Every structure is written in C-alpha cells, then in structure tokens.
Amino acid sequence: MRELELYYGPQHLGMVGNFSITLNVEGDRIKKATANPGYLHRGFEKLMECRTWMQNFPLVCRINVVEPDHIELIYSMGVEKLAGIEVPEKGKYIRSIYLELARVASHLFGLWAYSNMLGFDTVANWAMYHRDLILDLFEELTGARVYHIYIRPGGVRRDFPDGFEDKIIETLHTIGGKIPDYNSTFFDNRLFKKRTKGIGKLDRENAKKMGAVGHAIRATGMKYDIRKIEPYAAYDQVEWDVPTRKGGDAYSRLLTIRDEMIESVHMIFKLINKMPKKGTVYTKTPNPFKWKIPEGDAYVRCESSRGELGLYIVSDGGKKPYRAHFRTPSYSHGLTILENILAGEDIADVGNIMMSLYVVAPEIDR
Amino acid sequence: MNDLKQKIEMAFDSIDINIPEDNRMIINISKDGVISILSYLKNAGYEHLALISCVDLINENEFELVYIVSAYMKRDDEFHDREKQNIIIKTRISRKKTRFMTVINIFENAEPYEREIYELFGINFQGHPRLKPLFLEIEYEMPPFRKNFDTRKFVDDMFGNIPEIEGH
Secondary structure, eight states: OOEEEEESSSTTOOOSSSEEEEEEEEEEEEEEEEEETTTTTTHHHHHHSSHHHHHHHHHHHTTSSSOHHHHHHHHHHHHHHHHHOOOOOHHHHHHHHHHHHHHHHHHHHHHHHHHHHHHHHHHHHHHHHHHHHHHHHHHHSSSSOOOOOOEEEEESSOOOOTTTTHHHHHHHHHTTHHHHHHHHIIIIHHHHHHTTTTTTTTOOOHHHHTTOOOOOOOOOOOOOOOHSSSOOOTTTOOOOOOOOSSOOSSSHHHHHHHHHHHHHHHHHHHHHSSOOSHHHHHSOOOOOOOOOOOOOOOOEEEEETTTEEEOOOEEOOOOOOOOEEEOHHHHHHIIIHHHHHHHTBBBBHHHHHHHTTTHHHHHHHO | OOHHHHHHHOOOOSSSSEEETEEEEEEOGGGGHHHHHHHHHTTTTTOOOEEEEEEGGOOOOOOEEEEEOOOOOOTTOOOOGGOEEEEEEEEEESSSSSSEOOOTTTTHHHHHHHHHHHHHHHHHEETTTTOOSSSOOSSOOOOTTTTOHHHHHHHHHHHHOOOOOTTT
C-alpha cells in the first residue's frame, strides 16, 4: 500500500493544544510519527534572565497554561533554596491544599479534553463545570481564575479568608458526589473500555528507558511520586497513598488519574483538619527591586499533575537569575514517548494516546 | 550518598565530587569522562535522566553542560533513599569549539534535550541522528540563548519597522 504523509495538528480537529505531529501512514496504520513542537515557543527562559527574581512570576506561571500553580511552586522552591529561605508551618499546609486543588482542577480539565475526544460530551460538560467550581474558589482566594501567582518565595501571598475551608469542603463534596455518575457514564462504559484498553501500551522497560514520569509510570505499577519520594510542602504530614495500575495502556493511565483525583480530595480533607489555626503564612523577603541572591545553583523538583517537574536555576549573585531551565514532564512524554508508541497504532487513536499521556504543548515549548 | 562518592572516586581518577546538601551530589568532570561516568551511574541504578541543561559562562569563555540523573524505584511500593538523590554532572567546553558527544546511546530521552541545546546554544552533538531545529521558526545569526545575543536589538530590528496603523 502507498505510504502517505499526514499532518496532524495544530489545526486538526483531533488535536488539543498548539502542537503538531507528522504521521507517515499506510492505510489507517501509522508507520512513523514525528512530533513538531514550537508553536508556543516564547523564549521564557531567556526572558527570565532580563527580569528581577520577583518580576519573573507572571512569566513562569504561563509555562503551563492548564496548571500554572506547580510552576509557581517550583520557581519559588528554587529561589528559596538559593536564598536559604524557610517556609512557615502554616504556609506549607496552605501550599499543599492549594496545590491539590490545582491538581484536581487540572485533572478535570484533562478529563474534559479526553472525554470530548472520545465523544462523551455529557461527561466533558460535567468535568468543565466542576473545574469551574474550583476556579471560583481560586478567584475568592487569589483574585484570579487561571494565573493566580499565589505562591511566592517564603510561603503564600495571603492567608485563607474566613470560612474558606468550609467552602473548599462543600465544593469538594459537590464534585465527589458526582463520582458514581462519572463511573457509570464514563469509566465503566463499554465504549470507553473498547477505545482505551490495550491502546498506547507502554511497558515498564520502555517507560524507564524513555524517561516516563508521573501517571505514565504509575500506570505500569510503580509508585513513583515525588510527593512521597522527596516530600515538600506538607505532604509528609498526612497519610495518603499513591494510586497505581498495572496495564500501562491508556485505560490504566486514565484510571490512575481518576484515583489520583479521589486521593487528592481525601488528602485535602486531612490537611484542612491538621492545619494550624494560627501563625504567619510567609517569611518576609527583601525589597524585590534590591533583592540579590547569593551565587550558586540548585536543582529542585516537585510532582505536578503531569509528573516530575524540575527546575535547574543558577544565580551569579545579582538581581536577576543567570539561567533557569525547567524540566517539564510533557517534554519527554510528548517528544520521546509519543513518537515511539504511536508507531503501529491507528490514526483514530492519535489524539486519544496523546491526551492519555497528558501532553500540554506550552510546557514543551516554554 | 557517601558510599557512592567513594565508589566513584575509586573508579575514576581526576574527578571532583562534592555533596552540598542531603541528596544532591555535584560531579565536576572533564569532557572526555562524561560518557563513562553516565554509563557508570546508569549501571549503578541511576537510570532516569531528568534534564540536560547548558549554561553560557561568557566571562570564562566556556559553556557548562549539566546532566541531572536520578533513580527509579527498585521495588514498586518500597521507598528507599536512592530515589531521593539527584546527581548533577557538570562539564565545561570551550565557547570557540562547540562540539560534544551525544549521550543518546546511554539515555534515549536525551534526544530532544540535545536538539534543544543545539538550537539555542549552538553546541554540535556528534552522532546525534537528527540535529535539526526544534522550536524556532527562523534562522538566527547567533544561537539566541547565548549571553552575547542582544535580545533588545533583535526586537528593535524585527518589530521596530512595522508601520503604525492609521488612526492611532
């Protein structure tokens, strides 16, 4: 059969985000896939070298459009490590609660994209609605819906307003009450299983070889989670478990994400119960226009909703970073793994596999 | 961490290792030793390449390549100290002679990282199967992430001559 070249994205209907894949196909079967990133390259890492440490916050949160909170966190962690700043106890708890909310919101957004792709419009609308409820919480807490810039070096910007914990609990109960409906319409649905079981299979050996992190490696059974391995914020203060699956296919990845959401909600309840009632939420930092950070370099990492997120940051003792380089989870997922596991699959499953790996284009391009 | 330090010091001569804090190890090595130290670490269980980065040290007229490796878990549900550790391998190459060896044979996911560094810093990785631009749309006179690339001048040249819209 004749081999054809097919451009999948960025305008293709099955593509979510500004990303493109060139497929070499024979009939319906993919022979070779080549990822083409760069549609969203804004040169943030270079721009960061021209701005002061605090001025960089509006830039860094735009590195991941879907989930800016973990990028704020990783940048704050890098600055804290270089400058030797400690975070107060209450600040750590607030960070954890806030980040878990962000994780749930991001997973719901992913669920929207995924169910939309498979044609489950009802589920997509539910997921979007529930994400919006969490965005309402963020709006009340930070004044912004998407780019919050709430985490800052030394803690968080402000304390929870009065009665905010109750609002979080109420919202999460609303979302949690819908889980049986999600299960019966989507996760237990015969069509969903048919479309995902055995698709985009990534076994343990290949996952390790190609640098899989996050839910991609957890779907092969390994409890690899930076929150457990190298706890930051308040993740070592409460009991929680890392959900895993064994299959390594799109189905296992999706169920890992669902279980992770449920686990996050339980974790938020525990964190709220254990959070100290009084205390400051941030350590004072110097005047941002005169703030110089000692010379040195640091590598910090955290677990974003897509996997291990890292930052290598270098200071030359000045007012601006000398170099910052983000290690984003979508980078190896979208460029190395996607290219490898697409070979041999159907054209109809390209978007399916890409979304099950949770590839976000802005995170790759930066 | 100290055990590993001793083992590496036994296996390699002329190597500078320091442990600045818990779970972070910095290895400074000359550029010929990078391949062997990376394969040594991979065999020792550090099989996750987290990042390859490059720093332009313009005052010293050198590029610093930074490889960060860590370990996956040995058992699926047991946490050990080994996963906590991040090993940072640094090497310097001259800014004049920007050539280096690829490490794809050791770590498969090094491929896009090396491509990115080739594009943004102009370092030529010998043996890389497809060393072509990854992100950028146009060709620049100088790789744009180098420190002597004048961003402001580039912006002025590129966007300064756009005529104003009538009525504004």
